[in-house]
Structures are given as structure tokens and as C-alpha cells.
Amino acid sequence: QQQVKQSPQSLIVQKGGIPIINCAYENTAFDYFPWYQQFPGKGPALLIAIRPDVSEKKEGRFTISFNKSAKQFSLHIMDSQPGDSATYFCAASIYGNTGKLIFGQGTTLQVKP
Amino acid sequence: GAVVSQHPSWVICKSGTSVKIECRSLDFQATTMFWYRQFPKQSLMLMATSNEGSKATYEQGVEKDKFLINHASLTLSTLTVTSAHPEDSSFYICSAKGQIRYGYTFGSGTRLTVV
Numbered sequence: 001q002q003q004v005k006q007s008p009q010s011l012i013v014q015k016g017g018i019p020i021i022n023c024a025y026e027n028t029a030f031d032y033f034p035w036y037q038q039f040p041g042k043g044p045a046l047l048i049a050i051r052p053d054v055s056e057k058k059e060g061r062f063t064i065s066f067n068k069s070a071k072q073f074s075l076h077i078m079d080s081q082p083g084d085s086a087t088y089f090c091a092a093s094i095y096g097n098t099g100k101l102i103f104g105q106g107t108t109l110q111v112k113p
Numbered sequence: 114g115a116v117v118s119q120h121p122s123w124v125i126c127k128s129g130t131s132v133k134i135e136c137r138s139l140d141f142q143a144t145t146m147f148w149y150r151q152f153p154k155q156s157l158m159l160m161a162t163s164n165e166g167s168k169a170t171y172e173q174g175v176e177k178d179k180f181l182i183n184h185a186s187l188t189l190s191t192l193t194v195t196s197a198h199p200e201d202s203s204f205y206i207c208s209a210k211g212q213i214r215y216g217y218t219f220g221s222g223t224r225l226t227v228v
Binding site: 041089100104108 | 222
């Protein structure tokens with residue numbers, strides 16, 4: 001019940017393409033769903049996060065779509081650039097409780113010039 | 114914005130010695146801090162959760178006596194890897210959760226190599 005399942009494991013797109021990464025969860029008590037970007041040898045950096053009372057959130061080129069009934073959420077990267085090449089993690093937590101962040105398995109994205 | 118400073122960035126130690134990693138929240142009070150371990154090309158694995166002034170809560174399978182966590186103040190948490198062995202070599206990352214609504218801030222990570 002604590003798992004967050006992420007797919008695909010890896011993704012290759014051309015510059016300007018729109019990579020989509022998907023995550024699914026089981027625990028309906030989760031109330032915070034962030035996405036992180038990680039470059040090699042660095043800690044994860046928050047990209048965007050959503051709460052379950054919102055179905056979509058946009059910040060710059062990054063969009064989260066959230067489907068509460070399906071217990072799924074996804075990240076879309078608009079107009080992807082080679083600099084977006086990194087590993088992306090979805091996560092979920094019950095923020096007001098212990099607040100443990102449960103991470104997905106990660107997706108390695110390569111954006112070709 | 115919220116900043117978490119983690120030191121050192123990398124450390125090499127001899128087998129059998131202990132290593133301390135520091136995690137500081139620079140501009141906010143971290144009521145809860147988390148320590149993660151990450152192996153190459155894998156996800157972050159939560160090791161323990163610590164609240165200021167309390168004993169850390171360790172995840173199943175994590176050795177409490179090997180990975181000592183101290184959260185003595187609202188801005189500092191430390192992870193000490195005791196009697197390190199080559200299998201402890203990994204990337205260790207801290208994260209701080211403060212009063213910021215819905216936010217976790219991660220440190221830049223520490224690459225530990227035990228030789």
C-alpha cells in the first residue's frame with residue numbers, strides 16, 4: 001500500500017517533444033504528490049507538486065495531471081530541451097503525518113538535440 | 114527559498130572507521146528530517162525519519178547501530194556511519210520538512226566510498 005509505481009523506466013524524445021511519465025499509487029491517504037528532477041551526483045530538486053483536490057497544475061513547461069479516482073498522476077514536459085535530460089522521480093506522502101516521502105522507481109529521460 | 118546544506122559532498126574512508134555527514138536547514142526550521150540512501154541508477158530508499166529532540170525512527174532492515182542519526186536542533190541533523198565497510202559505499206541524501214506548506218527540501222547528497 002505504500003508503493004508508488006512509476007513508468008516508463010527510460011524515455012528518449014527529440015527536442016521539442018512532450019515526454020510523459022506516469023505514476024500510480026494505492027494509499028488513498030496520500031495528500032501530496034511531488035515530482036523531482038535529479039542530475040547525476042546531485043540531490044533531487046522539486047519540479048512541481050500537486051494536492052488531490054486539483055486535477056491539473058502547470059508551472060512553466062511542467063504540468064502534472066492528477067486522476068484521483070484512478071489513483072494515478074503524470075508529468076508532462078512541454079517543449080523538452082536537451083538540458084531536461086535527467087532522472088525524474090514521482091513521490092507521494094501523507095504530509096501532515098510522519099510525512100515520509102515514498103518515491104517511485106525513477107525515469108531516465110534523454111532529450112536528443 | 115528553502116535551502117538545505119549537506120556536507121561533505123564526498124568522502125573516502127578506510128574500512129572500520131566512522132564517518133559523519135551533516136545536514137543543515139539554512140533558512141527555515143526543520144521539524145522533521147529524513148535520510149535516504151541511493152545506489153547507482155536506483156531510486157531513493159528511506160533509511161530513517163528524525164524529529165528534533167527525539168530518537169530517530171528507522172525503516173525496516175536499516176541497522177540502528179550502524180547508522181546513527183542525531184537531530185539535536187531544528188536546523189541540524191547528522192548521520193554517522195559507524196565501522197564502515199565497502200558495502201556501505203553509497204550516495205546518502207538528507208531531506209528537511211519544515212513549516213513550509215507541502216514542501217520537502219533535499220540536500221545535495223554525500224558520496225561515501227569505503228576502501
